[in-house]
Amino acid sequence: GEDVEQSLFLSVREGDSSVINCTYTDSSSTYLYWYKQEPGAGLQLLTYIFSNMDMKQDQRLTVLLNKKDKHLSLRIADTQTGDSAIYFCAETLNAGNNRKLIWGLGTSLAVNP
Amino acid sequence: GAVVSQHPSRVICKSGTSVKIECRSLDFQATTMFWYRQFPKQSLMLMATSNEGSKATYEQGVEKDKFLINHASLTLSTLTVTSAHPEDSSFYICSARSAGLNSYNEQFFGPGTRLTVL
Numbered sequence: 001g002e003d004v005e006q007s008l009f010l011s012v013r014e015g016d017s018s019v020i021n022c023t024y025t026d027s028s029s030t031y032l033y034w035y036k037q038e039p040g041a042g043l044q045l046l047t048y049i050f051s052n053m054d055m056k057q058d059q060r061l062t063v064l065l066n067k068k069d070k071h072l073s074l075r076i077a078d079t080q081t082g083d084s085a086i087y088f089c090a091e092t093l094n095a096g097n098n099r100k101l102i103w104g105l106g107t108s109l110a111v112n113p
Numbered sequence: 114g115a116v117v118s119q120h121p122s123r124v125i126c127k128s129g130t131s132v133k134i135e136c137r138s139l140d141f142q143a144t145t146m147f148w149y150r151q152f153p154k155q156s157l158m159l160m161a162t163s164n165e166g167s168k169a170t171y172e173q174g175v176e177k178d179k180f181l182i183n184h185a186s187l188t189l190s191t192l193t194v195t196s197a198h199p200e201d202s203s204f205y206i207c208s209a210r211s212a213g214l215n216s217y218n219e220q221f222f223g224p225g226t227r228l229t230v231l
Contacts, residue, residue: 033219035222040225040227041224041225042117042119042206042222042223042224042225043157043206043208043222044222045219045220045221048219088156088157100147100159100162101147101159101220103156103157103159104156105155105156106155106156108154
């Protein structure tokens with residue numbers, strides 16, 4: 001079955017880089033996403049990558065995709081305290097007429113001053 | 114653009130009552146809306162997918178008679194938790210997607226509704 005796995009916790013110092021890793025199982029996923037959830041709030045799309053890309057950079061964010069190993073990572077450069085949140089990896093799953101997202105459990109990022 | 118609202122943001126009800134949660138796409142037409150449930154420190158669990166004008170598709174294990182979903186217009190979907198019990202207490206999040214909005218099938222999320230059943 002489909003499954004997305006992430007490490008549950010990551011703690012970094014302010015100014016360091018954070019790397020959050022994710023593995024997925026559905027090789028037919030067309031898009032993979034990183035969402036951010038701050039406490040008590042909804043989810044915000046941080047970035048996404050199309051499955052035929054290896055890397056995508058957007059300001060402080062770098063997404064790396066290894067399709068062979070089904071591994072996705074999110075690197076946050078110069079991590080700030082405002083980056084403290086839960087980060088969810090998600091892949092698209094085509095299910096009949098609907099495309100739905102399969103979610104990881106989320107990685108809780110703690111940024112220490 | 115692409116804002117999704119939910120109402121109410123927080124609701125407390127007595128066991129046995131029904132609660133309705135609204136999800137609105139404010140500045141786009143949502144051809145598909147999704148309802149999720151999130152337990153503390155856990156991932157999102159997809160409950161159902163609804164396409165405007167048709168019956169919702171429920172995920173395995175989700176009782177359709179318990180969680181009534183209506184997607185009557187392109188900007189509004191409602192989730193009604195019928196005969197709520199304490200185990201229904203959770204954070205309910207909706208999301209909306211528009212077929213024509215972008216190419217990467219993004220879902221836009223509402224801020225969530227915290228339901229507490231006493």
